[in-house]
Amino acid sequence: MEKHIQLPLTEELAKTLHAGDSVLLSGTIYTSRDAGHKRMCEALARGEELPFDPADATIYYVGPTPAKPGQVIGSAGPTTSGRMDAYAPTMMSVGARGMIGKGARLPEVVEAMKKYHGVYFGAIGGAGALLAKCIKKAELIAFEDLGAEALRRLEVENMPLVVIIDSEGNNLYEMGREKYLEEHGQK
Amino acid sequence: MREIQASQITDVVEKLCIEANYYLPEDVKCAIKNCRACEDGEIAKGVLDNIIENYEIADAEAVPICQDTGMACVFLEIGQDVHITGGDLSAAVDEGVRRGYDKGYLRKSVVKDPVRRGNTGDNTPAMLYTEIVPGDQIKVTVGPKGFGSENMSMIRMFKPSAGLQGIKDFILEVVETAGPNPCPPMVVGVGIGGTFDKCALLAKKALMRPIDSSNPDPYYADLEKEMLEKINQLGIGPQGFGGKTTAIGLNIETLPTHIAGMPCAVNINCHVTRHKTEVI
Numbered sequence: 001m002e003k004h005i006q007l008p009l010t011e012e013l014a015k016t017l018h019a020g021d022s023v024l025l026s027g028t029i030y031t032s033r034d035a036g037h038k039r040m041c042e043a044l045a046r047g048e049e050l051p052f053d054p055a056d057a058t059i060y061y062v063g064p065t066p067a068k069p070g071q072v073i074g075s076a077g078p079t080t081s082g083r084m085d086a087y088a089p090t091m092m093s094v095g096a097r098g099m100i101g102k103g104a105r106l107p108e109v110v111e112a113m114k115k116y117h118g119v120y121f122g123a124i125g126g127a128g129a130l131l132a133k134c135i136k137k138a139e140l141i142a143f144e145d146l147g148a149e150a151l152r153r154l155e156v157e158n159m160p161l162v163v164i165i166d167s168e169g170n171n172l173y174e175m176g177r178e179k180y181l182e183e184h185g186q187k
Numbered sequence: 188m189r190e191i192q193a194s195q196i197t198d199v200v201e202k203l204c205i206e207a208n209y210y211l212p213e214d215v216k217c218a219i220k221n222c223r224a225c226e227d228g229e230i231a232k233g234v235l236d237n238i239i240e241n242y243e244i245a246d247a248e249a250v251p252i253c254q255d256t257g258m259a260c261v262f263l264e265i266g267q268d269v270h271i272t273g274g275d276l277s278a279a280v281d282e283g284v285r286r287g288y289d290k291g292y293l294r295k296s297v298v299k300d301p302v303r304r305g306n307t308g309d310n311t312p313a314m315l316y317t318e319i320v321p322g323d324q325i326k327v328t329v330g331p332k333g334f335g336s337e338n339m340s341m342i343r344m345f346k347p348s349a350g351l352q353g354i355k356d357f358i359l360e361v362v363e364t365a366g367p368n369p370c371p372p373m374v375v376g377v378g379i380g381g382t383f384d385k386c387a388l389l390a391k392k393a394l395m396r397p398i399d400s401s402n403p404d405p406y407y408a409d410l411e412k413e414m415l416e417k418i419n420q421l422g423i424g425p426q427g428f429g430g431k432t433t434a435i436g437l438n439i440e441t442l443p444t445h446i447a448g449m450p451c452a453v454n455i456n457c458h459v460t461r462h463k464t465e466v467i
């Protein structure tokens with residue numbers, strides 16, 4: 001059964017999510033990839049503010065295709081999260097709790113998630129046309145020069161995600177594979 | 188000598204860039220559906236259902252299947268009896284990529300310098316491979332390549348003593364290391380032999396071959412089957428969430444090599460394995 005999740009991702013809400021949960025996410029999220037994260041972390045290091053309020057925020061690691069006429073946004077599936085590992089702990093330290101992407105994370109990211117009650121959601125990599133359907137509004141808010149990598153505010157409705165790593169550090173990538181191997185007698 | 192205008196090549200490249208990014212090849216669709224029918228885990232089935240729904244949306248609405256519309260890998264097999272007139276060949280190909288990525292609302296994902304970065308803004312240059320073949324035609328193949336999977340690819344220069352077992356272990360090692368990162372279920376392209384550079388190209392070419400085809404040499408056809416089966420016993424599953432479907436296809440291409448070596452390259456692709464061909 002899918003859980004309906006309404007953002008913002010408060011600490012209380014984060015604690016109710018567990019690795020392996022299928023969720024339908026609704027609310028405001030922000031888009032950023034490595035180039036945008038680098039700029040945001042540099043801004044924080046200089047003591048400057050971010051282009052959005054990071055408290056309880058969720059960041060979607062995505063660089064969409066350009067919108068066709070009449071579209072809110074082009075295809076918008078997740079990019080590989082590992083490229084944001086260098087920046088994710090800093091982002092969590094200022095309150096950005098949710099991350100949406102795909103692929104493995106480093107142990108230091110998982111440690112930061114435990115410390116700051118972060119949640120790592122997986123969107124289906126390569127399902128950009130489907131995921132775009134859940135995006136009802138898209139607004140460019142910073143770093144326009146980065147093109148596809150610019151920072152956008154999105155309104156999403158019932159975005160189909162799976163909790164990959166929860167705030168206790170449980171990891172579906174490990175659990176899912178282990179379960180499969182146990183059930184199919186290859187361990 | 189048949190004359191072909193450079194502008195004709197531009198037009199075909201433009202069209203193929205768009206079509207390859209919107210419409211998944213039938214062999215790939217078929218393999219995904221077959222795997223969906225065999226999966227038993229709830230999460231795995233759900234992921235494959237979403238993947239099927241995704242390519243159906245892309246088909247129906249003519250939109251990119253995936254937002255990573257890739258670097259444009261362009262393969263030209265040029266008949267030796269063809270004379271290309273009216274312009275520079277690589278410029279003609281780049282112009283096709285430029286127009287295709289603009290008109291098709293495709294993402295521009297190319298930086299002009301690998302270290303100093305900076306988006307070129309039009310997805311050029313193409314990664315262009317030309318081959319001179321007999322005949323008076325040009326066969327154009329465009330294979331947009333995403334980098335989530337490209338980044339998980341590897342090449343290794345084996346000693347011949349490593350033998351077939353060395354190759355088998357390496358293929359599994361690459362897939363296992365890739366894990367959830369390349370958006371499994373993946374397609375695996377394997378190149379064996381040649382030189383360092385040719386070997387990597389073989390692996391890329393293996394990804395351009397339909398996944399319902401086999402290597403013409405029964406020895407390698409059997410190895411393709413065996414390795415696909417072994418990969419699907421790893422349990423990585425769709426998106427890495429666990430399951431039977433870690434790869435939907437594996438193709439091997441080979442070349443003769445040096446007495447002292449046995450290069451092997453493994454090029455990983457995701458379930459959005461795109462390629463489209465047209466003959467001029």
